[in-house]
Amino acid sequence: MKTLTAEKLLSLAILAVLLLALVTCGGGNSSSSAVTSGPLSGNWQFTLTQNYPIQQNPAPIPVAGFLTETKSSLTGSLEVPILGLNSNCAGVSSATGTVSGQNVTIAINNGGNVLNLTGTLASDNTSMTGTYQALGGACFTTPTTGSWTAILIPPVNGSFTGTLTGSTYMQALTGVTPPAPIVVSGTMTQSANFGASNATLTGTMTATGYPCFTTASLSGTVSGQSIILTIFAYNGNPIGTTGNWSVAPPSASSGLGISGGTLALGSGVGASTVGPCPLIGFGGSAQASDNVSVTLTFH
Secondary structure (H helix, E strand, C coil), rough: HHHHHHHHHHHHHCCCCCCCHHHHHHHHHHHHHHEECCCCCCCEEEEEEEECCCCCCCCEEEEEEEEECCCEEEEEEEEEECCCCCCCCEEEEEEEEEEEEEEEEEEEEEECCCEEEEEEEECCCCEEEEEEEEEECCCCCCCCCEEEEEEEEEECCEEEEEEEEHHHHHHHHHHCCCCCEEEEEEEEEEECCCCCCCCCEEEEEEECCCCCCCCCEEEEEEEEEEEEEEEECCCCEEEEEEEEEEEEECCCCCCEEEEEEEECECCHHHHHCCCCCEEEHHHHHHHHHHEEEEEECCC
């Protein structure tokens, strides 16, 4: 009987050791396989400047989109404008690269040429700078080199306040030139990015003393510093679109800012005018549409 008890105890001890080893190994594997995002993950605005072949006053080349850093590797999707003289060398391009300390390499493949970027990530992980080169081919008639910079654009999230200025409708309604700014406030949310060159934006905006809308919903996209939005009335009907707004990263004195764009509500003048604003005037001077400039600051 004593021998049997000892055998049972020995079996239990062995089983306990095996279970402990199994749990330890399982925990180790789970930890090592966890996907973590590095500091380069996010929305980036690149600016490329061609140095060779030499050009007089070369125009900056804006490239924008999202990168993901996983275990020192980079993947992403970037929007590239026309490169060289070939109008087909533009559109959404894949990006791959590596990160080693503060050293960065990125290859942008737009299907016609590969832009090879090498550079350095700033110590605060919010900007990069370096040089690039591309072989002659579909987009560039000769091998091309240049320099580049990039800034990380924070997510467009949170509450904002701002103004709508230069309202053509309010000028016609009040007879005041220029019309008083229209005060607005609201919130905006940026969705997670899943490998596309942009992310979705949704939100609401409330205007004070503005006949064209009191509260409107917002829906659109952000890629780099560029934002495009559609404005919807409370009943879900689209009432306007925005031009290409520009996102300014936070400074020491202010938060994330959006400016430089226009908001067009409705269209037309006179008998053909349509829009969300109460109709004013008559005949050829009738107006129910509006155009304003937009400035928003996030808090």
